[in-house]
Amino acid sequence: MGGFNPAVKLEERIRQALNDEFLRNAVKFTTGRLRSSKQQAAEQMGNWEEWRERGRQIRLHTIAHLDYYLNQFVQNLREAGGYVHFASTAQEAVEIAMQIMEEKQAKSVVKSKSMVSEELHLNDAMAAKGIEPVETDLGEYIIQLAGETPSHILAPAIHKNRQQIADLFSEIGGEKLPADTAVLAGFARSQLREKFLQADIGMTGCNFAIAESGSFVLFSNEGNARMCSTVPRTQITLMGMERIIPSWEDLEVMAAILPRAATGQKLTVYMSAINGPKRAADGDGPDELHVIILDNGRSQQLGDPEFQEVLNCIRCGACLNACPVYRHIGGHAYGWVYSGPIGAVLTPLLNEDQDQWGEVANASSLCGACYEACPVKIPLHDMLVYLRRRNVEAGRTDATERLGMKTYKVAVSSQRFYQLALKLGQFGQKPLARNGEITAKVGPLEAWNRLRVAPALAKKSFRDSWKELDMELQHELVELKPETKARMEAILRKRGNSHEN
Amino acid sequence: MKTEKKSVIAELHEQSLQKQETFIKHIANRLGREQPLTTPPKRSVSGAVDSWRTHTLDPEERISQFLMNWESLGGSAVRLADMAEAKNYLDRLIGEMKAKKIIREDHPELAQIVSESPDLHLTVWGDKDFAAMRKAAAEAEIGIVMADFAIANTGTLVITSTPQRGRSLSLLPTIFVGIVKAKDIQTKMGDVLSVIQTWNGKEMPAGIHFVSGPSRSADIESDLTIGVHGPSIVHALVIG
Numbered sequence: 001m002g003g004f005n006p007a008v009k010l011e012e013r014i015r016q017a018l019n020d021e022f023l024r025n026a027v028k029f030t031t032g033r034l035r036s037s038k039q040q041a042a043e044q045m046g047n048w049e050e051w052r053e054r055g056r057q058i059r060l061h062t063i064a065h066l067d068y069y070l071n072q073f074v075q076n077l078r079e080a081g082g083y084v085h086f087a088s089t090a091q092e093a094v095e096i097a098m099q100i101m102e103e104k105q106a107k108s109v110v111k112s113k114s115m116v117s118e119e120l121h122l123n124d125a126m127a128a129k130g131i132e133p134v135e136t137d138l139g140e141y142i143i144q145l146a147g148e149t150p151s152h153i154l155a156p157a158i159h160k161n162r163q164q165i166a167d168l169f170s171e172i173g174g175e176k177l178p179a180d181t182a183v184l185a186g187f188a189r190s191q192l193r194e195k196f197l198q199a200d201i202g203m204t205g206c207n208f209a210i211a212e213s214g215s216f217v218l219f220s221n222e223g224n225a226r227m228c229s230t231v232p233r234t235q236i237t238l239m240g241m242e243r244i245i246p247s248w249e250d251l252e253v254m255a256a257i258l259p260r261a262a263t264g265q266k267l268t269v270y271m272s273a274i275n276g277p278k279r280a281a282d283g284d285g286p287d288e289l290h291v292i293i294l295d296n297g298r299s300q301q302l303g304d305p306e307f308q309e310v311l312n313c314i315r316c317g318a319c320l321n322a323c324p325v326y327r328h329i330g331g332h333a334y335g336w337v338y339s340g341p342i343g344a345v346l347t348p349l350l351n352e353d354q355d356q357w358g359e360v361a362n363a364s365s366l367c368g369a370c371y372e373a374c375p376v377k378i379p380l381h382d383m384l385v386y387l388r389r390r391n392v393e394a395g396r397t398d399a400t401e402r403l404g405m406k407t408y409k410v411a412v413s414s415q416r417f418y419q420l421a422l423k424l425g426q427f428g429q430k431p432l433a434r435n436g437e438i439t440a441k442v443g444p445l446e447a448w449n450r451l452r453v454a455p456a457l458a459k460k461s462f463r464d465s466w467k468e469l470d471m472e473l474q475h476e477l478v479e480l481k482p483e484t485k486a487r488m489e490a491i492l493r494k495r496g497n498s499h500e501n
Numbered sequence: 502m503k504t505e506k507k508s509v510i511a512e513l514h515e516q517s518l519q520k521q522e523t524f525i526k527h528i529a530n531r532l533g534r535e536q537p538l539t540t541p542p543k544r545s546v547s548g549a550v551d552s553w554r555t556h557t558l559d560p561e562e563r564i565s566q567f568l569m570n571w572e573s574l575g576g577s578a579v580r581l582a583d584m585a586e587a588k589n590y591l592d593r594l595i596g597e598m599k600a601k602k603i604i605r606e607d608h609p610e611l612a613q614i615v616s617e618s619p620d621l622h623l624t625v626w627g628d629k630d631f632a633a634m635r636k637a638a639a640e641a642e643i644g645i646v647m648a649d650f651a652i653a654n655t656g657t658l659v660i661t662s663t664p665q666r667g668r669s670l671s672l673l674p675t676i677f678v679g680i681v682k683a684k685d686i687q688t689k690m691g692d693v694l695s696v697i698q699t700w701n702g703k704e705m706p707a708g709i710h711f712v713s714g715p716s717r718s719a720d721i722e723s724d725l726t727i728g729v730h731g732p733s734i735v736h737a738l739v740i741g
Binding site: 026029030033047050051054057058061064065066067068070071074076079080083084085086088096099100102103136137138139142155156157161162165181182184185188189192193196197212213215221222223224226227229230231233241246247248249250251252253255256263266267268269270271272273274275276277278279281282283284285288293295299300302303 | 550706718
């Protein structure tokens with residue numbers, strides 16, 4: 001299946017993405033739209049930073065006391081009549097889910113978006129047992145028909161154009177459908193309506209689980225999560241063990257930041273709180289409710305001062321939309337379930353095989369835009385540095401890079417060496433530099449320039465220019481009116497204070 | 502009645518009770534505790550930011566903000582004096598939409614305003630079995646419910662599930678009509694959540710649905726589509 005092919009190396013995956021012009025434009029367009037909607041929503045709120053800090057505090061507290069809150073959630077959910085299961089690994093979760101499905105003699109299972117389900121490769125396990133998994137989120141439905149995997153946490157079919165979708169739908173519909181959004185969505189609605197009404201089991205993910213009542217909450221715009229938790233007689237919900245919040249009042253904060261950070265909406269069209277299976281006299285809702293709580297590498301991050309905060313993530317996708325690397329290469333290049341900056345951090349953390357996945361942490365520019373975008377302020381850029389350090393310490397770097405770093409270490413260890421290196425560089429680049437750029441794939445620049453363009457060294461270094469600059473600055477300051485100068489200094493002081501983070 | 506062989510589900514449940522202990526203890530150990538915490542941890546902050554907690558609108562402002570937000574989400578919103586006006590509104594809607602089948606919550610006030618006629622088949626929730634109810638809701642052009650609350654700030658109707666009011670009513674029909682009393686419109690979500698919190702335990706309904714406008718998707722080339730799985734036409738009627 002596309003996207004989950006670990007035989008293809010990171011660099012090759014990136015090359016494929018960069019050569020797909022539609023993909024690049026679509027990703028840029030969609031992430032741009034989501035990002036500006038988010039910025040607008042945050043501005044409208046007026047005190048976005050205050051909400052962000054509150055969101056962070058709630059997540060920090062919950063994760064630091066996860067043992068208590070998880071027990072509380074489980075106890076309350078059982079009292080409401082639900083079944084709870086614990087899975088330490090993906091394999092265990094699959095086994096539990098399959099046992100339930102087989103016990104129910106399920107033939108088809110309707111699913112609403114769940115990243116945990118992707119982690120488990122549950123659809124493959126179901127297909128192997130002759131059970132039909134039906135993805136019901138419109139984007140997920142499209143990529144399931146195409147035999148692919150999600151490329152964006154919120155917009156999974158970001159990489160497919162209308163014509164490709166029309167072709168996929170025409171094939172299963174047995175008639176030629178026009179590449180028209182309304183027609184295509186209408187076709188999917190009627191196809192999936194049938195599937196919902198026939199399904200034996202509804203499967204959902206979980207956005208938040210409320211400890212004090214044993215409830216869990218699903219956010220959706222299309223209504224498919226509601227369908228999955230309303231129509232079939234049995235419901236299975238997959239939940240990462242860190243999805244907990246303590247109380248209903250905390251839900252107000254999550255409901256304020258998740259949709260805004262994700263799409264710029266004040267609230268998704270549907271927010272559904274599910275509190276156990278249907279009550280005896282209710283006319284609909286599942287008779288039986290199973291919640292599978294998954295660890296799968298998450299507990300390894302607990303107690304680790306560098307990475308514990310990654311469990312604060314609320315899966316909004318804002319870091320993807322802000323990331324210059326994601327915006328160029330899209331989601332599949334990251335190779336696993338999660339993409340973008342959060343994927344570059346989670347992939348090496350949740351997978352054991354570091355030779356396979358460690359390098360994903362390199363798919364980032366360390367610019368910090370992900371941190372700025374994150375509604376719960378996870379320092380993703382710092383985590384990426386820690387992961388890279390792990391790779392270096394474990395020797396998972398190539399010989400050229402190690403030699404380069406050693407040379408660099410010598411060059412910057414004394415001023416004389418540094419200036420010498422600079423002069424050599426300025427001389428050496430002469431045949432290669434054009435318009436301030438070096439594109440030649442030679443020597444130490446080969447690996448870098450295969451996928452990027454290196455900037456040429458400036459003719460005159462900053463150090464060389466410093467004397468002139470210094471004099472200009474002195475001169476300007478003298479010319480400032482005393483009151484203007486005082487005002488500017490006050491502004492600078494104030495700005496300094498607000499930059500504590 | 503117990504058979505000799507335990508069901509798979511009962512076995513899984515027993516397995517889960519055992520696993521819970523090691524699973525949670527492992528988490529506690531990773532967090533530096535020998536045993537899991539059993540007393541509620543102290544919290545320095547919880548819930549919404551302080552300035553928002555005190556935010557409240559007067560009743561008239563709540564109504565106008567709710568109507569405005571619901572409309573801006575792509576729904577129709579109207580304020581009516583009483584249920585008699587609601588009846589007129591519904592009659593007109595049924596006529597305009599040429600509706601043949603409708604379904605409503607089993608509610609005394611709705612019984613006054615929605616009734617069957619030779620051209621109109623009406624299903625009242627709760628008077629048939631599960632499969633028949635589901636079929637009726639899926640085939641109905643219009644589903645009508647009384648909402649528990651509305652939220653002004655987000656343009657949201659809050660609907661709990663009860664034996665008289667199935668979840669399907671606000672989900673399966675093409676057109677959804679939610680009726681809310683003006684006094685039940687709250688300023689912000691927190692005002693509703695603090696009521697829900699008091700239901701913790703036995704009184705909690707199995708489903709609480711927050712609905713803000715028509716079903717939508719942008720999954721095809723970022724192009725906004727209305728009415729993917731849920732209703733595409735949504736009417737909010739504020740009474741009083």
